[in-house]
Amino acid sequence: METNDWNDAERRVERAQELFEQRKWAEALEELRAATSINPYNASWFFNIGLTLDELDRYDEAIVAYQSALEIEPEDVQALHHLGLDLHQVGRFREALASFEQIERLDPSFEPCYCARIITYGELGEHERAEEMFYLARLYKEHCDECYYNMGVSLAARGLYDRAIYCFTRTLDDADDWPDVYFRIAKAFHAKGDLEQARRHYLTGLRQDPGDVESLLDLSELLIEMGRLDEAGEKIRRAIELAPEEPAAHYCHGRWLLRRGQLSEAESALQRTLQLDPTCAGAHLQLGAVYIKLGDLPVARRHLRGELLLRPENPAELRELGNLLLDVGETRAGVACFKRLVQVQPNDASAWLNLGVAHFMRARYEDGITCCRAALERDPRNVKAYYNLALAHAKVERFDEAVEHARAGVAVAPRDAALQQLEFRLRVLRLRSRVIRFVRSVFRIHP
8 A cells, every 4th residue: 555545544534533523424434434445454443433333323334344343453342342232232132242241251350341231131131140240340340320220221121110210310320411311210110100200200301301202202191190181281292393203192192182082183193193103003992992982883893903913012902902892892803812911911810801701702601711710820819700700600500610609709808799699699590490400300200
């Protein structure tokens, strides 16, 4: 390579650095690529290409750039670290872990390689390994905001909300201007049922980042749950102003309007949602609810079946969808919906109970009885399961078992008037059945 070419490459890198500092990422990238085309043997230039691509959210290309840097300098810890971060970003978690583990072999004191593995192990559901990385990191750095944040995410994923809130709060020790942390704390408080604390933390985060549409919508859902509908509507309208093409904003608006009984407006908002995203989870479900209220059951059925075809996984939506399907007479689809619910939540007694009811509505009593027994295995004090079991056995004229289940229910809930009345009726039916059998036997013996 001639001296002039070398100088030209150096000048381009210097120019790229100036452009990078001016946040002109595309122009900086162009200069760096030109420099590496002249001199493809400088690892730091490829590393800088990776950094620039990261700013442009072009992570797959950044991975290639860091790999190119490592081909030249295989033990560059910073390049390995950024490679691992981007592999995580694109969902290549095992490869990301391999990169971080290589750093540990090269320099065990490099604390970020432990910190990053907390969140990566969390994504893989290996939360004990995530916690192990957290404590390893503490051996090399007493406090790390990002470690506490990553550990909080892992703990929240496990439902350990108090510990998650503690970790997120520690994150704020040195960085109280991190809005996502406030949003995470808000979600943890919401999950715990502390709605007021959740609301306060959402508001704190939104004061720092008022344009966060997702958090505005999360706050609106919380406010609806708190019965503060006017405030919820204000947040939803703000989200639509900020992101008029965001399907989630119109979906939340439709649900809010439905809650307020504004059916025509709700229909329009939900139709707009489907125009923007035909696969938006929940939109067909809510439209089905709208058309049920409008009395248009054929259209309601079409939307409810459409929601089922999208294979929803959210337990609350599956439960609501299943109940609406039964309401409009779509019992076969209702059974399919509740079967999916028990797959998603196999230890949820109420899910099994709902599936049992769906089977009963199709006159499949034995299947329904099996489901009610599964509900009782998970919740031995489930009064509704005893009630339904008693009715189902009566339907198939197994009155001894029907009375037995009714009595078991009364033993669990001795003041339940409905169960007491059912037990009495079943004893009467059992007696009547025995009388009828006796009379028939007599007539058979003496024709």
